[in-house]
Amino acid sequence: MTRGYYWLVTGLSIPAFIWLVPTLWMVSLSFQPNDVLARTTSSTAFGLVPIPFTAENYADLFAFGQTPWWFLNSLIVSTGMTLGVLAVSTTAGYALARLDFPFKRTVIAVCLVGLMVPEQAVFIPLYTMFADFGWHNSYHALILPRMAVPIGVFLMLQFFRAIPHDIEEAARLDGVGWLRIFWYIMLPLARPAMMTLAILTFLYAWNDYLWPLVSAQQRDYYTITLGLASIQSNFAQSEGLGRVMASGVIASLPVVILFLIFQRYVVQAMTAGGSKG
Incomplete structure (x- = not known):
């Protein structure tokens, strides 16, 4: 590998x-005691290295409250929204x-118009x-309103269009x-x-805030984003900054793990779309 390659990697890193x-800051704060974080004048309170180190915030998070x-x-x-979007x-x-x-072009035009309508x-x-x-x-x-998404239909429409007709005709013979x-x-x-659409849908559903805020008034039906927002909006009644940061780490882990496991499918879909286009 040339020296220019290493300079490129360094520049992008x-x-x-x-x-x-x-x-990294959020992860560090989640492993620090709340009494240390409460001292804003402490030089170690807001560093990237958790000193002193404790896992008490995570233990308290799963032992008490409604976060789990x-x-x-x-x-x-x-999961339900992802399966529904894939099916539709x-x-x-x-x-x-x-x-x-009949009216096939009209239906396609309606799907394209749906991309322009804000969800709000x-x-x-x-x-x-x-x-x-x-049903609130x-x-x-929380699941049904987001199952029919125009971008998902358009993505699969374009992918199926790119598949050669010879394969289908051979099966018909x-x-x-x-x-x-x-x-x-x-x-x-x-x-x-499909894997790309599933990953994007799962990420969107996991991070969605507006519709759960509208539809779920009972705390038993809060999603993790809505629940964490309710904790942070009443920070004085929360268990401390460390526990709030631990909640954020726990909320982020599933989407990070999901992307790391299935990222090759996203790359394959993008590569296939670019080569066929």
């Missing part, structure tokens, strides 16, 4: 480290890309509709129906795009 400093329950709520909502987006994307039916613009109709159904403060109220073609041929080929 510096802004990457600067970008990670707030995260909020964590479980976020896991249920994010793959079927709709395949139908729009491969099947012929439909909060009042959604809230009223779910209130009429009596429930898991399905063997007498295979469109449903079996979709299940046994198209879905395996679309795995990189």
Whole structure:
């Protein structure tokens, strides 16, 4: 490897480290005692190295309070939303890309228009509709409104369009129906795009704040983002800065682990999209 390569890596590592400093700071604060953090004049209170070191904040976090329950709520909502988005987006994307039916172009145009509508613009109709159904403060109220996302349909539409028609025609010559073609041929080929959509959907659902704030008024149905926000908004009643930072670390771990495990699928999908485009 040339010297220029090492200079490039060094130059990119510096802004990457600067970008990670707030995260490292949060982790460091979560391992420091609250009484030390309460002394704002202490020189060690806000350093990147946790001195003195303690895991008491994490122990207290899981021993008391509703944070574990909020964590479980976020896991249920994010998983349910991801599965729903995959089901709707793959079927709709395949139908729009491969099947012929009346007003097909109109439906595609409506999906594209849906990309331009801010989600906040439909909060009042959604809230009223779910209130009429009596569904607020429930898991399905947190999951169902986000299952049909135009960007997911558009992503799968573009991916299915890029698959050569020869594969599908060869299966039809063997007498295979469109449903079996979709299940046994198209879905395996679309795995990189599906994994990318699943990761993006899970990240969005896990970090979502506005709709849970509107729909969940009972603390038992708070997601982790809403629960942590309620703790921080009443900081005087919280258990200290260290525990709040520990809550942030616990809330961030699932999405970090998820991305580290499945990042190769994201790269494959982006590479495939670029080569086919």
